[in-house]
Structures are given as structure tokens and as C-alpha cells.
Amino acid sequence: MLGQRFSMGGRGAASRFSFGGRYRALGATFKGSVSLGDFDAIRVRRAGKSITLGYEAPPPSAGPKRYLYSRHQDKPGTLAILLNTMASELINVDTAYLEPLHDGTACAYLTVSAESDALSSAIDFVRGTAGDRFLELALLEDEA
Helix, strand or coil, X not given: CXXXXXXXXXXXXXXXXXXXXXXXXXXXXXCCCEECCCCCEEEEEECCEEEEEECCCCCCCCCCEEEEEEEEECCCCHXXXXXXXXXXXXCEEEEEEEEECCCCEXXXXXXXXXXXXXXXXXXXXXXXXXXXXXXXEXXXXXXX
């Protein structure tokens, strides 16, 4: 995800960390990064883009939120299909919360910013091209 977000000149340029690793260790790879204090999290910035990695979800923001919920097979490339489709429809993914269910599936909650038509189009595209990987894919809205 980091390699694609920052175009570091090819896949595999970013260090590979498992969830057992320490996110702060990415500071050595991404010089423009900022540690988030006492939390084992890091915000990496490059060329006007940023991504925050950590073990806890960010605090909720005020106001209504729209997010894409996905329950999918926990296979390599599955989330890439979803994220690439969002990017192709110019849908901004603000935050992503991922949860492995340890049964061969996982859930993703992607907070998104886009027009409803673009979101519907992206959902339809994913269902049509990779529907066998996604058990559930829905646009949800909270009134928060």
C-alpha cells in the first residue's frame, strides 16, 4: 500500500512489516515521517500525500460519515482490487480499518468521500469483476 501510495520507483521498495512489527520502524525508510508519540503509529508524508499506520482506529470525526463496508476473502490482492477501483472512480479513501476474522475472511471499513453515483459505480464494478472474492460490499452512512 505504501509503495503504491508514494510511487517509490517500483514495487517492493517499501520495507515489509507484519502486524507483529513496529510501525515506528518505518521512520528509517520514510525520512519525512512523524511518530505519533506514545502510540505505536506513524504518519508518512511524501509529495503532498500521507498515510497513517497504527494499531488503533483514529478518533471519530463530528458529523455524518459515509463508508464502504467489505467482507471479503482474506487473499492477497483482494483489497488492492477495491482500492484501485476507488482510485479509478476518483473516490478518496480517508481512513481504512481492517479486521481479519481468522476464518479465511476479513472485513474492511473504508471512510470515503465521493458522490453517491461514483460510489455505486465502483461497487457495481467490483461486484462484476471480482464478485467471487467479496462476500458483502455495501455503502453505509452514519449520522454520528
